[in-house]
Amino acid sequence: MEYGWHLAAPxxxxxxxxxxxxxxxxxxxxxxxxxxxxxxxxxxxxxxxLMRPPRARSSICRASGTGAYGHAARIHCQSRA
Structure with a gap:
C-alpha cells in the first residue's frame, strides 16, 4: 500500500x-x-x-417564460438560444 496526500477545497x-x-x-x-x-x-x-452567472441567467430565462422578468428578459434569453 502506498501513502500520499489529498486535498479538498470548496x-x-x-x-x-x-x-x-x-x-x-x-x-x-x-x-x-x-x-x-x-x-x-x-x-x-x-x-x-465563474459558474454562478450562467446559473443565474438560466434561472432568469426559466422565470421569463412566466412573465416574471418581463419582455426584455425574454428577448435576451431568446437571443442566447
Missing part, C-alpha cells in the same frame, strides 16, 4: 457552496508544496464565481 460563490474540488498525488508521487493548499482554495473560489 467551489463557492460568496457563501453559496457550488461544489468541491479534490486533488491528490497518486500519479506523480510528488510531495505537497507549501503554496498548493492556498492555490487550490483560490482556484475553487474562482471556479465557483
Amino acid at each position: 467551489m463557492q460563490h460568496g457563501a453559496e457552496l457550488i461544489g468541491i474540488l479534490t486533488v491528490d498525488n497518486l500519479l506523480r508521487k510528488q510531495p505537497m508544496k507549501n503554496y498548493e493548499p492556498e492555490l487550490l482554495r483560490m482556484y475553487g473560489i474562482t471556479v465557483g464565481h
